[in-house]
Amino acid sequence: MSDTTSIGERIRYLRRERKLTQEELAEKLSVTRQAVSNWERGVSTSF
DSSP, rough: TTOOOOHHHHHHHHHHHHOHHHHHHHHTSSHHHHHHHHHHSSSSSOO
């Protein structure tokens, strides 16, 4: 990953590396699947 990689791209990359769905990651973080989707798409960066 390069220095210009967005937070959302990094989240997506790491999630896929661990073979997790957005739903599975959301459960682990106690957030909604929509929150994970928004992070990955750069719509929201609120954590």
